[in-house]
Amino acid sequence: MRKAWKWASVLLVGSLAVTGCGKTQVTGGEEKPAAGKTTKISFIHWRGEDTKVFNDLIAEFKKANPTIDVEMNVFPSESYLANAQAKLLDGSSGDVFASFPGAQFESISKANLYEDLSKESFVSNYTENLIQAGKKDGKQLAFPYQLVYNQPIYNKAIFDKLGLKPPKDWDGFLKLCETLKNSGYIPIAFPGQDIGPGQFMNSMMMNNNTDEAIWSKVESGQAKLTDEWFVKTLSQFKELADKGYFQKDSLGTNKDIAGSLFAQEKAAMLATGSYMMSSNKQQNPNLVQGLLAPITVSADKAVFEGIHTTTFMLGVNANSKHKPEAKKFIEFLSQKENAQKYANQTGQLVTVKGVNYETAELKESAQWADKKTRFHPRYLIANANNEKAVVSSIQAVVSGKSPEEAAKAAQVVIDQNVKK
Template identity: 45%
Template sequence: MPSSLDRRAALRLFGAAGLGLAAAACAGPGGGSGAADAGTSPSALATSGTPTGTVSFAHWRAEDKAVIADLVKAFVKKHPDAGVEQDISPSADYQSAALRRIQGSKTGDLFTAFRGAQFEQIVKAGVYAPLTTTGVLARYQASLIGPGATQGVQYGLPYQLVFNMPLANTDALDKAGHTSAPTDWDGFLQLLDDLKAKGFTPIAWPGGDAANAGQLLNTMVMNNAPSDDMFTRIESGRYKVTDDWFLKTLEQYGELKPYFQARATGSTTDAVTQLFAEGKAGLLATGSFQMAGVRALGAEFPFDLVAPITSPAGKAKYEGVFNTTFILGVNSASTVQPAAYAFLEFLSDPANAALYADGTGQHVTVQGVEYTNTDLKAVAPWLTRKTLLAPRFQFLDLDIRSAVENAAVAVVGGKKPAQAAEEAQRVIDQKRA
């Protein structure tokens, strides 16, 4: 596998040094100051006693199954009276049905949650056993676990640190004559033109997959919006999608239309990932979480991340976006809480977290982890860039989020930006009525 560490230094190190992930996590929206009302008070977490019984671990990452299975084997050697069974659902199903399945501990003694709407929903239902007073919190970077807390209580621990921005085939960028990433909108469009001229699909975008079509929106709005909490304000009614800044974003989606693959608005994530893995596309508009999946399809070219900078030269506030998600929590109704907590502690050990990270291609929020995975090292410079906490997860109403994201899909499908915005705003107004 070719390494991008030396060849792509110019691409990864463009621009001035950023403020860093820690600063972005503290300042960004969604950083743990949620307004949820935990209507059901969960019972205290049982952490003492010998871990016994089989822990049901509910999550959505089937691609992590083998790595987690190896970690489970090591866990059982340490705690022979305990076991772990993975209960895995596709991400879309997990998003919609996880609460119903884990409530009452039918499954998910230890479980994960998406940042934002799902996390807040599970908190309100009282499913989390609070972790605030446990020792496991000290193993995590404090600046990155805010999305697992609300009203001063740490309910879950975001385990994954990902970058929700286009993944780049840097061999393709080399062939297009680009050894540094664009720093303005004109430069980004020029990059796409040059990729197209060399026979590449400039951007592979899963416009038909609701779970991932909106990932691109994170970076499209990061420098257009008048405030970092732009989607919180759209949901509350303080901003509208008919405002000039969002209309500009939709107009820029229209400018991107010629650079997407054919029938982009109906494309699945699997289809565009395959296109990218075959070396036929310059950018994959999902995120760093796709790196392992692309490698599994046989790709050998080096990776980096390239975000669309939608602002004029010298006006960008952010270089990219990140997210902390895969929020680990212990079920308040679990009958094997000591074992579930012990497995959470086990995953939180830096050595075990490193095995998870290197094996799955995911950065983690655990302190003291040293990565050996080539791809994680390749995108590691983004850990110190000026990045915004991914704004699409600010939405707590998923119907409103869908309306906003669907407006962008509609524009790529041929609808006028103003019309797409007006239709989306009607849905938002109805939901808020």
């Protein structure tokens, strides 16, 4: 027995010695690789359509940083919204991760899962006013990588054929839709099953209530969804639905189906945003696209021309054991030549300075930088349950409920979550 114990002790010491030679060493909560060893970092996000360009960029990063491997995992956007935070908790996943502005950013920052990146040298690579959505309490917690215009896309060729131009008031928008309908087109492809209500509400409400702090006031009880501005917004959604300006079964239509209706030129407008222009073009190379936003008031009362969002916010997990390597990867993506490659291959505008855009769609979108646009209102709803209630009220009126009833039902949820 004593002999067996002696041999077991020798084996244990030997295995510990082997473990100490090739493994990473932990110092202050972060693992530091032994000389010549490779560190693997996890990169998680929701944009499956970006997989190819990210694989190319990761390969370039590997050439420049041979001791760092990047493992990318992509999740559907809905499950990412619901589960990303849980994946970050133990630090084993999402050393680098993307997040949505608004409720998700607020939730993750409240959980202290963002590493403070304020003092990193690559902060200066970004256009300062476009990265504010990633700031909290004076700290730069994440870098919004994409600049998006969340307003309808329209078919320029159809508009030209019918002699139509983007209207400047609500009456003009209704006349536009009626002309399109009478000419055999679906006026607006509306993905009511998933992203449509939450996307289209931004431009529908932007001039009905021009207070950019309105959602914080709603969530603190200073304003209500039963107030005139929101009931009016719901009434206008109902008007579009009742007049047949959305496709049949719009609440059963997801963004891919709505996108196909637009790409096939069955619909003249698509109620999503600039982020879909590239995929539309892939489906129909002859498509000529523009952006517009419905003006829901008279022309003289319009303050905003459209909606912009800065999203796909790159951050480092505060629980990561590989923070230096994670920061290196974000620094790489923040370099102009890499951001330019990302932009032109994905069809997305970026927030990095000095990028040159090559495609017609990107050049079209870039023109909106000179217009008066408002930051995506829905992303300013801090509580996810409140956001869901607001979006559901739009679906309710499209399905036939009165605007007053839908607003009242949504306000019940808001009242339950009013900040004390």
